[in-house]
Amino acid sequence: MANFYTDNDDIKFLFRHMDLGELAKICEENFKFSTEFDYAPAGADEAVQNYAMVLDSLGQLSADFIAPRAEDVDRQGNTLNEDGSVTYAKGISESLEKLARADVMGCTLPYRFGGLNFPNLVYSIAIEIVSRADASLMNIFGLQGIAETINAFASEEIKQQYLHDFAAGKVTGAMVLTEPDAGSDLQAVNLRAFHDDNGNWFLHGVKRFITNGCGEVLLVLARSEMDRTGGLGLSLFVCDRGPTVHIRRLEDKLGIHGSPTCEIFFDNTPCQLIGDRQRGLVTYVMSLMNGARIGIAAQSVGIAESAFRVARDYAASRKQFGVTIEKLPAVRDLLIDMKIAIEAGRALLYETSRIVDLEIGYAKRLANPPEDKAQAKQLKNLSRKYKRFAAMLTPMSKYYCSEMCNTVAYDSIQVLGGSGFMRDYACERHARDARITTIYEGTSQLQIVAAVRGVCSGTAEKYLTELTQLNYEPQLKDLLEKLAEGTEQLKKAVVFVKAQSNEYMDLYGRALVDIAIDLINGYLFCSQASSQVDMQVKAAGNGQMTDETISMKERKAMIARRYITKNALKIRSLTEIICSGDKSTFTDYPALISPVISET
Numbered sequence: 001m002a003n004f005y006t007d008n009d010d011i012k013f014l015f016r017h018m019d020l021g022e023l024a025k026i027c028e029e030n031f032k033f034s035t036e037f038d039y040a041p042a043g044a045d046e047a048v049q050n051y052a053m054v055l056d057s058l059g060q061l062s063a064d065f066i067a068p069r070a071e072d073v074d075r076q077g078n079t080l081n082e083d084g085s086v087t088y089a090k091g092i093s094e095s096l097e098k099l100a101r102a103d104v105m106g107c108t109l110p111y112r113f114g115g116l117n118f119p120n121l122v123y124s125i126a127i128e129i130v131s132r133a134d135a136s137l138m139n140i141f142g143l144q145g146i147a148e149t150i151n152a153f154a155s156e157e158i159k160q161q162y163l164h165d166f167a168a169g170k171v172t173g174a175m176v177l178t179e180p181d182a183g184s185d186l187q188a189v190n191l192r193a194f195h196d197d198n199g200n201w202f203l204h205g206v207k208r209f210i211t212n213g214c215g216e217v218l219l220v221l222a223r224s225e226m227d228r229t230g231g232l233g234l235s236l237f238v239c240d241r242g243p244t245v246h247i248r249r250l251e252d253k254l255g256i257h258g259s260p261t262c263e264i265f266f267d268n269t270p271c272q273l274i275g276d277r278q279r280g281l282v283t284y285v286m287s288l289m290n291g292a293r294i295g296i297a298a299q300s301v302g303i304a305e306s307a308f309r310v311a312r313d314y315a316a317s318r319k320q321f322g323v324t325i326e327k328l329p330a331v332r333d334l335l336i337d338m339k340i341a342i343e344a345g346r347a348l349l350y351e352t353s354r355i356v357d358l359e360i361g362y363a364k365r366l367a368n369p370p371e372d373k374a375q376a377k378q379l380k381n382l383s384r385k386y387k388r389f390a391a392m393l394t395p396m397s398k399y400y401c402s403e404m405c406n407t408v409a410y411d412s413i414q415v416l417g418g419s420g421f422m423r424d425y426a427c428e429r430h431a432r433d434a435r436i437t438t439i440y441e442g443t444s445q446l447q448i449v450a451a452v453r454g455v456c457s458g459t460a461e462k463y464l465t466e467l468t469q470l471n472y473e474p475q476l477k478d479l480l481e482k483l484a485e486g487t488e489q490l491k492k493a494v495v496f497v498k499a500q501s502n503e504y505m506d507l508y509g510r511a512l513v514d515i516a517i518d519l520i521n522g523y524l525f526c527s528q529a530s531s532q533v534d535m536q537v538k539a540a541g542n543g544q545m546t547d548e549t550i551s552m553k554e555r556k557a558m559i560a561r562r563y564i565t566k567n568a569l570k571i572r573s574l575t576e577i578i579c580s581g582d583k584s585t586f587t588d589y590p591a592l593i594s595p596v597i598s599e600t
């Protein structure tokens with residue numbers, strides 16, 4: 001039977017290559033839960049086996065049940081009924097029911113609420129697998145961060161009220177942040193939160209573009225301090241979708257048709273405050289969005305994987321000029337670039353998820369620090385370090401994977417030629433679904449703004465230094481030298497940019513972040529090519545089906561060589577561009593761009 005986990009050699013390889021046992025130990029807090037919950041693992045091996053088992057059954061469900069429904073879901077979409085309720089596309093309702101029965105709707109929630117207490121890394125793999133089957137379903141499956149936010153910041157009473165139902169898949173949620181005048185700039189949120197004399201809170205106002213706004217549990221960012229502008233006037237609230245929550249419209253969209261995007265009017269809706277007032281945006285939503293950004297990165301890798309497979313299969317059977325098109329150099333190049341880009345995105349995504357797990361794990365340990373002062377200090381340093389790494393890698397992953405996914409989805413259509421433009425093949429749907437990934441949960445431009453801080457503040461340099469200290473095979477020496485050279489170029493570019501203005505940093509932010517990502521991915525590929533894991537995978541052969549196999553390590557060494565060699569040239573040219581001092585974007589704008597058309 002088809003299985004989107006077991007048929008993916010790269011995921012299986014990374015699952016073994018990355019130290020999931022170490023993450024299990026951290027998430028399971030030294031396996032202390034096994035005394036209280038009989039399904040909690042008592043050791044690392046058992047935990048890792050559990051992860052593999054769940055991914056295996058999710059992989060099968062995705063291939064056998066979810067993917068075959070995706071096309072109908074895309075055509076059918078959701079319906080806003082006259083009574084204001086929303087009906088999901090049939091395939092979405094059916095798949096959600098299956099996912100709930102498979103007990104995967106509370107992947108990262110603690111055992112005490114019925115969750116699986118999985119590391120974020122395993123959750124990212126799960127999201128990738130579901131997204132490969134149906135990107136729009138992921139938008140509901142991947143909203144588990146709402147429950148996580150409640151778990152991290154709400155009172156025990158609120159947790160008890162909602163989290164059992166989330167883990168059981170009885171309710172779904174929505175992240176209700178965006179308003180007509182507050183998109184990228186969430187500090188401008190204006191929906192009003194007010195309380196009566198008894199301290200009961202209510203919400204009043206409009207939100208738009210809300211994924212699954214018809215869900216039962218809504219986390220709403222609102223202005224609780226009317227005398228304060230900006231982020232510090234905002235708090236986070238939770239409310240039920242009761243009679244005062246009106247879905248005014250469903251958006252008519254380019255892609256992800258199975259995911260309802262709602263405009264909501266809150267008409268004095270009763271709600272409860274999450275955590276403390278005024279920390280809504282600066283603490284809680286930032287945390288929520290960081291998790292969601294990794295989710296979108298995983299969604300992007302899943303879409304790209306699916307789009308690649310359509311192209312790969314087509315290229316093996318379509319004949320032109322007497323040969324299958326995969327024999328033509330131009331098509332080969334496209335397919336290889338797509339495949340390497342996906343594996344680069346996956347490497348960055350999984351590494352980011354691992355770092356986030358370490359960040360959370362050390363922060364938890366820090367809540368009860370050891371008495372020994374030296375140990376406590378060491379723990380504090382580790383916690384701080386992973387927090388910084390996560391803050392830089394999260395926007396990098398979201399940016400890289402979503403841009404990669406768009407390129408791969410478009411190239412997939414190109415490989416199919418005219419057929420790719422037709423609805424007969426899934427790649428046109430993948431391209432439409434891919435388009436949103438660089439926009440929601442913060443556009444690529446906003447991810448760059450967040451990531452460039454890490455690049456210019458020395459975090460990228462520190463992280464790259466850590467990567468140099470991993471064990472590498474001797475035959476990768478020349479590649480590691482190229483990466484070291486690239487790191488020097490990055491340092492030079494950072495020094496130059498810091499000597500200019502903030503505006504200059506904004507202008508060349510993308511180039512700086514691109515260099516840093518290329519270097520990080522280069523090291524990650526070299527580390528995979530030096531893996532302890534010895535895994536043989538099937539090779540494509542030369543156009544024919546063959547039994548030929550190749551070791552994954554060897555394959556990864558080839559990928560590393562291609563990726564690093566190509567990017568070394570790109571890094572050099574980007575550095576030159578950054579250090580050119582060219583500010584023509586500012587000076588030439590008025591001359592190059594025509595006036596606003598409505599004013600002429």
Ligand SMILES: Cc1cc2nc3c(=O)[nH]c(=O)nc-3n(C[C@H](O)[C@H](O)[C@H](O)COP(=O)(O)OP(=O)(O)OC[C@H]3O[C@@H](n4cnc5c(N)ncnc54)[C@H](O)[C@@H]3O)c2cc1C
Pocket residue numbers: 174175176177178182183184185208209210211212253261436439440441442443444445446449
């Ligand atoms: C299908 C869909 C689902 C969504 N789901 C949700 C959801 O569940 N919950 C929710 O709250 N929101 C949701 N959104 C909203 C989404 O997060 C916003 O659309 C997104 O953050 C961008 O905001 P905006 O559309 O207002 O664009 P704007 O903020 O107006 O941006 C327009 C352009 O300006 C650029 N720009 C803006 N500021 C900067 C800057 N400082 N530096 C550089 N460039 C900048 C942007 O990159 C973009 O290119 C969804 C949107 C869509 C389309």
